Amino acid sequence: MQQQWDESTSTLSGVSETVPGDAYTLWFHLPKGVTMASAKVEVGGQTVAVQSSMKDDALTISFAGQAKPAAWTLKFALVEK
Secondary structure, X not given: OEEEEEXXXXXXXXXXXXXXXXXXXXXXXOOOOEEEEEEEEEEOXXXXXXXXXXXXXXXXXXXXXXXXXXXXXXXXXXXXX
């Protein structure tokens, strides 16, 4: 897995190799005041269905494993108080 943070757009992106057909889950800790704005996964230029869940400060992003590397992009935003 590789990942990269773009501070100017609050975007974390990466590429993961997964097991075809098996559920694949990414886990992230989000500090207070930060929320996920969007999540996208693409394989070979095709968008893959993504499920996200937030419990306490733990964010999970899940999708079906693919035969080719999966490129994922998560955008974050500050929560207004």
